[in-house]
Amino acid sequence: MIKKYVYGNPFPTDAVVIEIEPAADKLPFFETDNQGGFTYSLSEDDIVYGLGEQIRGINKRGWQYVSWNYDNPNHQEDTRSLYGAHNFIIVCGAATFGAFFDYAGKMEFDIGYTKRSVMQIKAAQNDLAVYIITGENEKDIVKQFREIIGRSYVPPLWAFGYGQSRWGYKNEQDIRAVAEQYKAAGIPLDSIYLDIDYMEHYKDFTVDKERFPDLKKLVKDMKTQGIHLVPIIDAGVKIEEGYEVYEEGVRGNYFCKNADSEDFVGAVWPGRVHFPDFLQSETRKWFGKKYTVLTKLGIDGFWNDMNEPAIFYTEDRLADTCAEIKKLTAGNMGINEYFTFTGMVAGLNGNMGDYDKFYHNVDGQMVKHSDIHNLYGMNMTRSAFEALQEICPEKRTLFFSRSSYIGAHRYGGIWQGDNKSWWSHILQSMQQLPALNMAGFLFIGSDTGGFGCDTTEDLMLRWLQYSLFTPLFRNHSADGTREQELYRFDNVNAAAEMIKIRYSLIPYLYSEFLKAALNNEMMFKPLAFDFPEDLTAKQVEDQLLLGNELMIAPVYKQNAQGRYVYLPEEMMLVRMQSCNDYQTEILPQGHHYVNIALNELVFFIRNQRAIPFAQTAENTTQTDIHSLRLLGYSGSSYVLYWDNGSSPNPEDSLTVSTL
């Protein structure tokens, strides 16, 4: 059952797509101060799940989280905000219920941080809708919630292939070299990503003609090899006379305004930019149509970035900072002056105060950006998605975004942002998966190998052994870091085998994805969701159930040659060196230490279940579902969901068959 409680005058976020009448009774479970604050007393054994893309564990107890979409490359234990705002939690224990705080401004979730046994949730203003969901169990609560927020985005099948990306591929030759070297190493590949360097001076919807003289031909040549090129689009539009997108935006009044009703200026990669006012439907239509500049060249996938929106600096803050720094540096800088100096410079980027300085035009009303901040990225992806539905109605386009709010899951996937080549970031990514699924995001994945910092061969192999299970499977790294294309490592073969195994698993992964999308279910679940009576399962933070048949337990510690695994039931351990070279072993319910060599993939098939396993493929065009074999317990069957991988509505070509 879902009940909606309305406080003040909430801004329509479009997160919920089904009309629900506000309830007349008192809000259950929470005490409210009627000033945006909500308090719940936590029992010792309560678990709090959710919050989507956030740091820390599957159980969110013991920290304070802030929903404020933020370009934050430091995903650390003491971080409070990342790129998404996913204000949905499930409390499980003394009482079990779900709660969605539909509020687009800044929101704090103190889950036993200030006081261990108190959860305090606070919206910046008392203008929000709170949805309380009760049900049979956690899965039922998620299903009901997902029903009201609408069907999750389903990408084209090719998006399940492996993708290679790097901020630093500078020209056509670099892209061709990546394709050639993957081929030479015998590693399957479905996509290569174009980062900001393909643009002319980082201007959206332009192509640098010197470095990419004939992008159309490049796109075509790559397609003949089964490789899709996926360009990045940034939120900010460069201010430059003669640049069509800028001029149209100014003429059409499509940009966010400052307090004096002038186009607001911030700075990102291209220098000074204006930000499209994605909350206006006219702006969304205009900006969305711009993607045709690239779809006309044969492009069929995009990643939307810097759409929190990230602001490196605003001019007035920069001017104030420079003036202050001049004063500070005039004399002999003591410790206080020195820290003020470094703090001021660091404080330019993503400064909260800057988000108070611009406005959106919502049906003629000027709405301060900070009041609806968390909706910006969602509406950028919505703009692209809705336009492309009209422009290319016959097929799905790949979209994923960095920033999001619940509702954005209908328009695209997300990647988990600028992680680092740290071992702990394998676990961090994994712990977000169930929480993201709860919030509707199914097409998700991390920058495999790590974005910032230098990776190592063993980290890459272990990361592959985790990421090969995630729907978005992309190797991406930052300019200036160690190059991490798989062919650069000593043991290319081990990496190649992992990618080949991914391709053998695609029928299973895609089928489970379709089931999750079409039936409002989770693809990745905490163990406790399927084993609610098992007290040990409730505590497991580093294993997940994947679909209804698998459990994954990746290695995420350097030099570990294995790990402890908890089996909530008897399961079949599968140990793979390659698609054709594997051993299985039945392990009883309980605790096990499992050896896992660096070149081995280990996963678990649940008791009396089996998964479809395909011949590997060079890319998804060769994925063959007619020669599937079942891997798992003999005598068991599998229900395969499949479609043509491209029809905008998967149901139009859906087949459900029992193998």
Ligand code: GLC
């Ligand atoms: C941002 C993105 C990252 C990208 C970089 C350059 O940091 O998160 O993925 O490579 O910008 O465009």
